[in-house]
Amino acid sequence: MTQKERENTQSPVRIADLCFVYAKAKWMKGFKAFDLDGHFAGRLLYASMLEDNEDNRCKLQELADQNAYAQFQLQLRKGDSIVFQTRLSA
Numbered sequence: 001m002t003q004k005e006r007e008n009t010q011s012p013v014r015i016a017d018l019c020f021v022y023a024k025a026k027w028m029k030g031f032k033a034f035d036l037d038g039h040f041a042g043r044l045l046y047a048s049m050l051e052d053n054e055d056n057r058c059k060l061q062e063l064a065d066q067n068a069y070a071q072f073q074l075q076l077r078k079g080d081s082i083v084f085q086t087r088l089s090a
Contacts, residue, residue, distance in 0.1 A: 018049040019076035019083050021060075026071035034074065036063075052076055052083050065089045 033047035
């Protein structure tokens with residue numbers, strides 16, 4: 001099955017199924033809403049939203065690994081629960 005065929009057979013993603021992205025660097029006390037353009041969002045409205053799947057989790061971990069010098073961590077949150085959190089790189 002080609003990529004195009006897979007895309008056509010997948011059901012559309014609903015906004016209610018998406019997770020907000022949060023991030024934290026070592027000098028921060030807690031996680032804040034994050035825009036994947038590289039900015040901390042002042043309001044949750046401006047935070048990036050992603051589907052919780054293995055591909056997005058891998059991409060978030062790669063981003064955290066690329067910014068390991070800052071002990072950068074990312075989270076996917078749905079409501080008040082943390083669905084995924086990147087691990088710290090050594």
